[in-house]
Amino acid sequence: MNITQNQTRPVFPFTAIVGQEEMKLSLVLNVIDPQIGGVMIMGDRGTGKSTTIRAIADLLPEIEVVVDDIFNSHPSDYNLMSDLVKQQIQKGKTISTYFVKVPMIDLPLGATEDRLCGTIDIEKALNQGIKAFEPGLLAKANRGILYVDEVNLLDDHLVDILLDSAASGWNTVEREGISVRHPSRFVLVGSGNPEEGELRPQLLDRFGMHAEIRTVKDPSLRVQIVEQRAKFDQDPYSCIQEFQEKQNQLKSTIILAQDKLSKVNIDYDLKVKISQICGILNVDGLRGDIVTNRAAKAFAAYQNKDEVSLEDIKAVITLCLRHRLRKDPLDTIDSGTKVNQVVNDILN
Structure with missing residues (x-):
């Protein structure tokens, strides 16, 4: 390795x-x-x-991929598998895998x-x-x-x-x-x-x-x-070594969050508040609602929590909605102040 x-x-x-x-x-x-x-x-x-x-x-x-497959197919998840690999599995063939x-x-x-x-x-x-x-x-x-x-x-x-x-x-x-x-x-x-x-x-x-x-x-x-960059350019491997422990910790947190994600719940009242905010901000369609719900659950999983809290929603909602407020292509993207204002009114 x-x-x-x-x-x-x-x-x-x-x-x-x-x-x-x-x-x-x-x-x-x-x-x-x-x-x-x-x-x-x-x-x-x-x-x-x-x-x-x-x-x-x-x-x-x-990630684990199937050998000689040009699509990085997953060995067991049908949604991440090419038709050729599916056919091999249906015929009962043994599939070799490796990690990349x-x-x-x-x-x-x-x-x-x-x-x-x-x-x-x-x-x-x-x-x-x-x-x-x-x-x-x-x-x-x-x-x-x-x-x-x-x-x-x-x-x-x-x-x-x-x-x-x-x-x-x-x-x-x-x-x-x-x-x-x-x-x-x-x-x-x-x-x-x-x-x-x-x-x-x-x-x-x-x-x-x-x-x-x-x-x-x-x-x-x-x-x-500037110093951090100069240190990396001078000796990249010692810089990588210096941050190895932090890297491993973050990697473990991400893997844990990926496993936990499906078990995270978001209360019905919080879902209503998210949709209320989207309605007040006049966000077209329902993508804003869906993405905010998903991001809040991912953030809760990242914090190793089972339930989404108000703080989790506050942490992600501006990132999910600020670019959905533009109606005119000539408008500039709202920097988040408008979203924050409505969020504070509803969530407080």
Whole structure:
């Protein structure tokens, strides 16, 4: 295991990242419950967005996948399994598995639809009668994290495909009457700089959470960040070693929260309060209600609790609703003050 780590490029430890609590919390909650629907991270240049996203992927426990399967199929969960693996199981064949790091896939801005979804070799299909599928990034990202930097500059059509796959957990490629469908469950993380343009409200609404990143103003904190980075660049492995214990603790907490999530309850009265807040804020549709319920349960599981409390809702509701308030594409995203105001009125 150590040999593999030494051969790969060292990743800055997640627990060594100073500040940016909104972004860190959003990522952790999406990892605990991927059905929250991903996170959109908007903020200034040079605030460690990419570093933090790579760090959370590196922190996660390894996953068990089926040998020689291009979709990272799960050996027992039907929802995370390709049709080929399902057929092998139904025929009673023994399936070999091995453990890999959680896939962290970058979507480049210039990517085409074929690169994203995959392609079918029509010639092989017609001549040899076999479905020769060349997997795209959605196949490689199954059970992992798909990261789109500068998502606000990505073609709207591709963003639609991404969000549809993230929501349904499946990707279907159809060409000339031939169809291939495969699992595509991933945590979608988008980042961008508001100065370069905003996403349309309809697309923004499809992201589960929205974290705002601001440049740290406190001089002593800035020095701490600079020193931490310099130390890592100088000797990455000793820096990783220094934070190993904290990394292991956080990893254990996340695994525990993932196991506990299904047992966490949220009281009916609290659900009503969440919906009341969404109603007062005039949030379109029910995504805001659903995501806030999910995020509150994930946060409670993260705190190792069986019941969601008012404090859990307060901790996540701004992240879940602030990007759903825009009705006009020319409006700026509310920084959270409007949400906080209503939350305080209802929850206090």
